[in-house]
Amino acid sequence: xxxxxxxxxxxxxxxxxxxxxxxxxxxxxxxxMVIVSARGLKLKTIDGQEIYDSISSWWTNVHGHxxxxxxxxxIEQLNLLDHINFSGYTHPYAxxxxxxxxxxxxxxxxxxxxxxxxxxxxxxALKMAFQFWQNKGQKExxxxxxxxxxxxxxxxxAVSVGGVDLFFELYKPLLFKSFKAPSPYCYRCxxxxxxxxxxxxxxxxxxxxxxxxxxxEHHGEICAVIVEPLMQGAGGIxxxxxxxxxxxxxxxxxxxxxxxxxxxxxxxxxxGTMFAFEQAEVVPDIIxxxxxxxxxxxxxxxxxxxxxxxxxxxxxxxxxxxxxxxxTYTANPICCAVAAANxxxxxxxxxxxxxxxxxxxxxxxxxKTFADKPYVGDIRYLGYVGxxxxxxxxxxxxxxxxxxxxxxQIYMKSLEKGxxxxxxxxxxxxxxxxxxxxxxxxxxxxxxxxxxxxxxxxL
Ligand SMILES: Cc1ncc(COP(=O)(O)O)c(C=O)c1O
Numbered sequence: 407x408x409x410x411x412x413x414x415x416x417x418x419x420x421x422x423x424x425x426x427x428x429x430x431x432x433x434x435x436x437x438x439m440v441i442v443s444a445r446g447l448k449l450k451t452i453d454g455q456e457i458y459d460s461i462s463s464w465w466t467n468v469h470g471h472x473x474x475x476x477x478x479x480x481i482e483q484l485n486l487l488d489h490i491n492f493s494g495y496t497h498p499y500a501x502x503x504x505x506x507x508x509x510x511x512x513x514x515x516x517x518x519x520x521x522x523x524x525x526x527x528x529x530x531a532l533k534m535a536f537q538f539w540q541n542k543g544q545k546e547x548x549x550x551x552x553x554x555x556x557x558x559x560x561x562x563x564a565v566s567v568g569g570v571d572l573f574f575e576l577y578k579p580l581l582f583k584s585f586k587a588p589s590p591y592c593y594r595c596x597x598x599x600x601x602x603x604x605x606x607x608x609x610x611x612x613x614x615x616x617x618x619x620x621x622x623e624h625h626g627e628i629c630a631v632i633v634e635p636l637m638q639g640a641g642g643i644x645x646x647x648x649x650x651x652x653x654x655x656x657x658x659x660x661x662x663x664x665x666x667x668x669x670x671x672x673x674x675x676x677x678g679t680m681f682a683f684e685q686a687e688v689v690p691d692i693i694x695x696x697x698x699x700x701x702x703x704x705x706x707x708x709x710x711x712x713x714x715x716x717x718x719x720x721x722x723x724x725x726x727x728x729x730x731x732x733x734t735y736t737a738n739p740i741c742c743a744v745a746a747a748n749x750x751x752x753x754x755x756x757x758x759x760x761x762x763x764x765x766x767x768x769x770x771x772x773x774k775t776f777a778d779k780p781y782v783g784d785i786r787y788l789g790y791v792g793x794x795x796x797x798x799x800x801x802x803x804x805x806x807x808x809x810x811x812x813x814x815q816i817y818m819k820s821l822e823k824g825x826x827x828x829x830x831x832x833x834x835x836x837x838x839x840x841x842x843x844x845x846x847x848x849x850x851x852x853x854x855x856x857x858x859x860x861x862x863x864x865l
Pocket of ligand 1: 523524525526528557558559560634639640668669670671672696697
């Protein structure tokens with residue numbers, strides 16, 4: 407059995423490694439968890455503690471860790487082809503991904519562009535939408551519309567269409583200017599009463615008015631609207647009605663503006679359907695996929711678009727319509743092998759049907775556990791994702807004072823308890839893999855309540 411030197415690992419980590427989305431000083435007097443193995447829903451630390459991976463390792467893991475079929479796909483691929491550049495070459499492994507994925511997509515989405523991660527899939531989508539209009543001679547259509555509270559990644563193009571001020575405000579001087587439409591943040595909507603719950607509620611869609619006005623006034627200079635369908639993830643797991651997307655599709659068509667759905671977080675079953683947009687019964691012009699594409703194993707992304715967009719780039723070389731975008735590891739065969747195996751599991755084992763009961767139980771239990779808690783302002787869920795918004799005062803929706811760092815304390819406590827409650831602001835959430843069982847749902851929520859209430863009692 408493999409052994410490790412914990413002291414040395416932590417020493418080298420502390421002295422040399424800069425972790426993402428982490429104030430390193432928070433770890434001045436505490437150590438990061440050292441994870442050495444994982445299986446199914448559980449992570450194992452170097453000390454042998456088991457922890458529920460209740461956020462699916464940053465929303466990537468789909469079928470549980472180390473699924474035998476996914477492991478096997480990688481092992482087999484290692485006897486065939488490790489890597490080849492994808493410009494002027496192709497391989498059966500990328501082709502299999504496309505062939506399998508096509509079965510889950512509407513026929514309009516027929517052109518697949520590979521890249522490496524969610525942010526890059528978004529960059530590609532933005533450049534495609536922009537260049538489409540340039541190639542068509544409509545040079546003035548250069549701007550994008552995004553939503554407040556939107557998160558599309560951390561590269562500068564993706565940040566330019568982002569709306570989480572905490573992450574992005576500082577970088578403003580580096581960004582291109584986008585139009586920002588109001589966020590469909592149902593909990594803070596003056597017209598909505600009670601918990602947000604799922605994406606089925608009907609409303610007047612007042613928050614879409616701002617978007618409509620922007621499009622009406624500026625459509626001549628706008629190339630595309632980008633949104634995260636049904637759920638603004640990093641903005642706080644803000645779940646909004648499918649009817650919003652239906653109407654948005656209508657108005658983007660009316661004003662001849664492309665619609666980009668960023669399904670990086672919502673794709674691959676997480677919302678209860680293979681893709682979130684299915685629940686709205688609309689088809690976007692471009693979708694962005696990453697995270698769950700490889701079942702949570704390896705970095706790979708896809709930007710998928712229509713024949714109409716593709717054809718605007720298809721021309722004699724000297725016409726200058728080529729899409730000049732590509733990354734060294736585009737369509738890496740090992741990534742493709744595991745992505746194909748992931749899609750095969752979806753096709754053959756139908757996890758969304760298999761664990762339907764567990765995900766419905768998850769919703770019921772969230773309500774049962776948190777509906778009467780004085781510290782829970784909102785409860786929202788969609789498929790395998792659930793969230794509660796913590797408030798100091800349920801009536802006024804006043805948040806806890808920032809200086810208390812309540813959710814960070816809950817995060818730290820949750821790790822001790824054996825569950826990962828990595829917060830988004832005042833929102834505590836669960837982002838479960840599709841293989842979760844009712845028993846695991848119950849354990850995860852029980853541990854979560856313990857962690858939350860111990861911290862709140864100590865304030
Ligand atoms: C909706 C959405 N888009 C894009 C991204 C960026 O993906 P990546 O971290 O792979 O660059 C994320 C990451 O959380 C996301 O949630």
